[in-house]
Amino acid sequence: MPVHVGIAVDTRTAPKLLSLILNRALIREVTITSIGVSVVITGILLVVRLVGLLSKAAEGTVPIDSVLGLLTLKLVSYIDLIIPLMVYVSILMVMTRWHRDNELVVWGACGVGLGTLLRPLILFGLLVTAIVAVFSFYFSPLSIAQAQALEEEAKGRKEITGIAPGVxxxxxxxxxxxxxxxxxxxxxxxxxxxxxxxxxxxxxxxxxxxxxxxxxxxxxxxxxxxxxxxxxxxxxxxxxxxxxxxxxxxxxxKTEKTTEITPRVKGIPTMDLIGSDDPEKQVELHWRIAKVAVVPVLVIFALAFSHITVRKSRFSSMLIALATYFMYANMLVVGKSLMEKGDTPVWLGLWWVHGLFLLAAVYVFWRHSNNLPLFSFHMRKQTDDACEGLEL
Known part of the structure; x- marks a missing residue:
């Protein structure tokens, strides 16, 4: 006589348990992918910067023994720009893979939608935002100032070190x-x-x-x-x-006398920028804030663009997402240029750019979370095509 063994499941705790499993899996996948993406992006950046520094060393403008130090300082100064792109691409890759493997379909059958996925990603994004803030407000300006000091010091001793043979x-x-x-x-x-x-x-x-x-x-x-x-x-x-x-x-x-170095505005400590009446310093402060504020917006965009319909290519959303990122970055650069020229008030900063793209991110996320096309005319076109098919 067969014996049936049943497992009692508390329906009140099941959703919480399911959400906990999903959160851990999502954060783990995004973290692992972020490490891989960061290695690739950092490697490309290192090669590009190393070629440039070796070219300067061959010309005699940079001492050979300073190449490694300058390369390290240049890398640190770019960390606050690399991390947002790294997280953005990582979330896109993870969510695209889950959608391709029908994992999102399974989670959707369990009542898990984009809104449920947004919560752990927002928490992850806040952690990343804090890391970017540390680099943007402290380590990046410090590394830029030290790199400038190293370059200025090299001018006084470039007769022997860093020379190019045969010249x-x-x-x-x-x-x-x-x-x-x-x-x-x-x-x-x-x-x-x-x-x-x-x-x-x-x-x-x-x-x-x-x-x-x-x-x-x-x-x-x-x-x-x-x-x-x-x-x-x-x-x-x-x-x-x-x-x-x-x-x-x-x-x-004879070496040049070392003089007091006037640091570029990018190398000035953040505390010296706060409360300054110098427009150039105010623009630099808003630029550092912008590099931090971009992270949460990119997290929402990444989750929204990961929605891929069956009739579209698996890379279509990735291409649209990358195009949006470069548009966002270019708009920030344009906004900074407008502030420097005085065309926009400094007190406004770059918040208007963040506001526009945040509204766009929320709109795209809302459309996809409700299984709606990005633009309503797509729905009308599909309806018209269906009607024409019925007439035939």
Missing amino acids: FHPLQGGAGVYYIEKLGKGKNSLQDVFVYMRESRDEGTIVANNAYQGIDDNTSARYLVLENGRRYDGGPGDSDFTIMEYASYAIRI
Whole structure:
């Protein structure tokens, strides 16, 4: 005789349990996808910035030993721009995959709609907003200021470090030129060095097989130390030349005096921007706020655009969503430009842009959550086509 085993389910707690399972699954999927997307976006950004910095190092404008530090600082300054895009794309990818695998259909049969999915994503978006705020208000300006200081410091010591081999470089003050045939195997090693110096009426040419940069521990003065070379004293047309062979020859390198750096407005601390009467600083403050306020709007857009109908391509919503993101970003840039020109009041900031796109996001979300087409004329067109089919 068969025995039936029943499991008692409390109908009052079942919806809460179902919602808890859904929230955990959704947040886990979005978090994992965000990590993957961030790796891709960060990798692309690193390659682009690294190529630019190496190009500057080859030109001698950036010291080679500063490339890694500048690359790190540049990356930190872009984090507040990367994170919103990362979260936006991640939510789109997760929701699109769920819709393609009919998981949303199953959840919908259980009474779970877009409104239920919005709550955990909004909480996740608030956490992301807090992270973006920390970078936008503190770490990004700090990294920009430090990068500027590093670049300014490099101007005073670019004679030796960061030089490009095979190119003539002027010495500071126009006192001569130097030429490096190639870099040595060591970190501070130079090979086949040529130096032409001119002091008043005296001229001299110095050549060496090897050279390196030295610093006096007592005075912190910097020297170019040449080894195993010769010095030729005398100008063109002179009959008497002095030739001197040496095992070691040091040439003091005059460095530019470090002056107080006036930071760009992007590198000014946020606390110094608050309450400032300078329009440029007020615009920068609104720009930092805009990078934070964009996150919740993008979360709503991502969930709304993830709705894909059967008759549409699986990539149609992704393309529309990305186009909306770039439109949003461009409108923010336009709004910032209008503030800088004085065409819009500074007190208004960029809130009008956020307001327009927030209304658009809520509209798209409402239409999709009620299974309505994005625009009503689509429904009319489908109705007209159906009527024509009946007449036939």
